[in-house]
Amino acid sequence: MDKKPKKTPSARKPYTFKRVSENLYKVTETGGYYALVKRGGKQIRRSLKTTDKALAKRRLAELKQKASKLRTGKEHACITFEKYSERWIKAKEASLKSQTIRRMKDCLKGIRPYLGNNLIRNITYQDCERWLIGRGKELKASAYRQERQLMIGVLKAAERDGIILDNPATQLPNKKMPKIEIHVPTHEQFRLLIKQMRQADSRGIHGAYLVELLAYSGMRLNEATNLMWSEIDLDRDCFTVTGGEYGTKN
Structure with missing residues (x-):
């Protein structure tokens, strides 16, 4: 029995663009409007996402205003x-903690294989999507959000500096943080825990003091381990939390 040849889908017909006015074109088949603007030898084509001529003209005016701010040097x-990212992070060093700067540099290492060598002015959503497919799906929610936020921050600065027209990284989906169920021990359970720690060995005794300090003060581990005698006021029964070299989070 002869097999019938499979039908191949017909090739999609190209759209016909009709010039309506300066920089404004209409797609004959759909009625949608497109803008075509040139700046510094670069052609910018954008769908204005409307079939209404008056609205298309307003959006065209907004696009031309944004395009006029693009730098051509x-x-x-x-x-x-x-x-550009390295320069952006360098500028942040004056206002952010060194620990935050190190985290930014670590995020940049993860993004570099996907966007590092790309010219800022040529980056599109497809370039950002390469990071999403190649790395984003493997990252835990917290690391994913940090790298995504760095990408958005860098490209937002590039938009501000007139290097790009829009920030394509804002279209990247966010990843929800998993809900962590916290089990808080009762006072009796906590006292039993401390007692067992002290019965272990000499290290357990010191560890028990640290755990009690964290529990009753609300300090973070880094803040507690950096507490100095000069920050403790025995007369007033209080101490000052500075966080040491890296400071406190809040």
């Missing part, structure tokens, strides 16, 4: 994502 045209 060689310095901005040739800078890569990696170089």
